Amino acid sequence: MIRTYAEAVEWIHGRLSFGIKPGLKRMEWMMERLGYPQRRIKAIHVAGTNGKGSTVCYLRHILQEAGYSVGTFTSPYVEQFNERISVNGTPIRDEEIVELVNVIKPLVEEVEQTELGAPTEFEVITAMAMYYFGKMNIQDVVIFEAGLGGRFDSTNVIYPIISVITNVGFDHTNILGDTLEKIAFEKAGIIKAGVPVITGAEQEEALQVIFEKAKSVKAKAYVLGKDFEIKDYEAMENGERFSVDTLFSKYRDLTISMLGFHQVKNAALAVMTADYLKTYYSFIIEEEALRSGLEKATWIGRFEKICDKPTVIIDGAHNVEGINSLVETVKTHYPDKKIHVMFSALSDKPLENMIQPLADIAETITFTSFDFPRAAKAEEMYEKCKHENKAFNEDWKQVVSGKKKEIANEDVLLITGSLYFISEVRSFML
Template sequence: MKFKDAEDVIDHIYSLPNLHPKNDLSYIKRVLDVLDNPQNKVKTIHVTGTNGKGSTTYYLSNLLKKAGQKTGLFVSPYINKFNERIQLNGNNIPDNDLVTVANEVENAIIKLRLSDPNFSLVTFEYETVMAFLYFAKQKCDYAVIEVGIGGEHDKTNVITPEVSVITTIGLDHEKIIGPTIQDIAKEKSGIIKHNRPVVLGNIPDKVLSILEKKSGKEQSKVYLLNRDYQVTDEQQIEYRYFDKEILFDKRPQVESYDIAIALTAFYLLKVDLSDKKIQQAINATQIPGRYQLVQKHPDIVLDGAHNIQAMKNLLEFVHKQNKILGGKVKVLITMMKDKDLDQVFSLFNESDQITLTTIPYPRAAKLADFPIEVREKYNYAEDYQVAYKNLKNDLNVNDILLVTGSFYLVGAILNMEEH
């Protein structure tokens, strides 16, 4: 037995490389094969998208759970604790189960090394195999699987789901799956499977044909937002699908799309749940690190927005709130240095008071990584904890403090708030 406790497992996973010499699914398939293909023993829903995939998976898994289905959820990144990545009925995988499945994965790798001494998995493959194995062992009715990056080449793309979901398509991870939005759409279309329906959210017209072409080829029925199902958000969120019409509590507009996408996918599974229980499941869903309000009057909002589309949506929401409150918007932000830093910072208002910071994470931007005009314009605080405390103590009752730019920063601040 290689691993004795959860810390052993997590240390090992993070010591693994991030990429193979060739970007295909052959490595993960070999391990799954030795483990008797656990990914085929549970019904799955596969979710990708530039933004909104995390929220959509949480809404969907809560609907399934409310319907009495034993539901697995695989998401990334985690906010507080690694175990959040793999959930069962809304609860994180317990440490002892984490150790058990990791040891089984390790034994499978040892077996493969008898004929291929250099065989190994990368970090995300290891996590994905553990999730599939756990869901199969727990005999889940359904597992909601969030893609890591992209679609076709993503390590989760070893399943034939009941329903595929593509929430949005925009620019992010261009170096890996780009450079153009058309390349990104083609990569994400890789989760569309033969004869399995696909739910499409807010898809730009210029790439819709790429997804429709792939769906046609796979004989996969398409359910498109604003054509096959609708959502409006005036005083409440109103969802319409065929003869169904359901109202939900008000949330930021972009969340209303994720609710509509999740609900459409849920209806396609033909799982029985009353409208009232659907309302309860959605209204009770709190998505960690997304529009998360940790304090009111003054408001403190945490959101891991880290690309142009997500930041644009977030700032529209925050500036709208600020118009009502009439205070100042203060922002604590760090980003990963491989993101579109120039474009993200162009989205802020002149009146927003921004403090740049960093976190102890290899990809996190340090002062020198921010564009020169950003460095010259805004304050930089090396210690995010001190910066957060100072900003929080300096708030007036109508101000908004926004912590954003990275889920790692959001997770670190949440940990501070809880201790």
């Protein structure tokens, strides 16, 4: 029996030792024992390489502004563990975490004695979310963010009313495959029979895989740039302005506060999803709610300015596509500023391909590390960089404090890399 929140979180994190184990057998076993809570959830499923969290955030805000109560399941957390399971953006209470662990823990101990083996941390948290939203606190709608891939992701035990695939890029290639077709095949695994899928995937080879999967299960696919379009994009000082034409409506001069054209794409996915819900599922979403939802949406740790003089920006760009989007956003919004980069990442990432774009925009670049099992060594990353003004220091707190004092007030300190790293930095600086 778990009695305290600290014990509950410690037990959950203790499951990290079981690593990543793709497959749905353990989840299906637990769902059966729990009385199939996922069947009682009106769910939206979001997968993709990048932009999942932001897309979930935009869609949640739109639905909230329309008067709906919205549950979310996201990962990883940035400020506190509980935020992974939230209602209207508010993380569930510590006592609810304890209650959920006491429901799930006996099942975990039982299943790991079978041939199915030990559930992972992500499987445990997903099971907690399914039980919470299916039995303890039923919502008007729940948005589930897939963890890794889609086909064998723990969240894929749900049968959603709509699926979203944000994009397809190279990440977790050791698990998902080393070609866009293979990765798209895993992402497309969330597409269910008769359930529409909305996607921001751009590469022809990825789209072909998504189309084939959708066709095979009689699911209609809607593609950004084809079935719905972004128009009149304009970068502003504190946000982005754009229009979206869907198959059902035209929305002019929408604004968001999250910076970058990649965020405009994420917002467009949320607009199309909301429009589909309104058209085919009788959700009452007025244009004013949609506009207001987009404007209010913020997602911590994504191109987030956390102080001025000097400007300090943190961004969880944890793969090549994320880095490229970050670099373009910096060029658009800070074209005349000196950029000082601080970078830390996990060792299983394509480090050279992530470092070079950052080095190209950097006045100085400093590599550091943090306390995480897969964190890359600062010196290892330093050796991969060709920048003439580079440095490394394993102690990231020293780097942050030193850089803030060292650079000019009008310069920008850009801290980026692993979301786990960004979470620690954000907590320390705020």
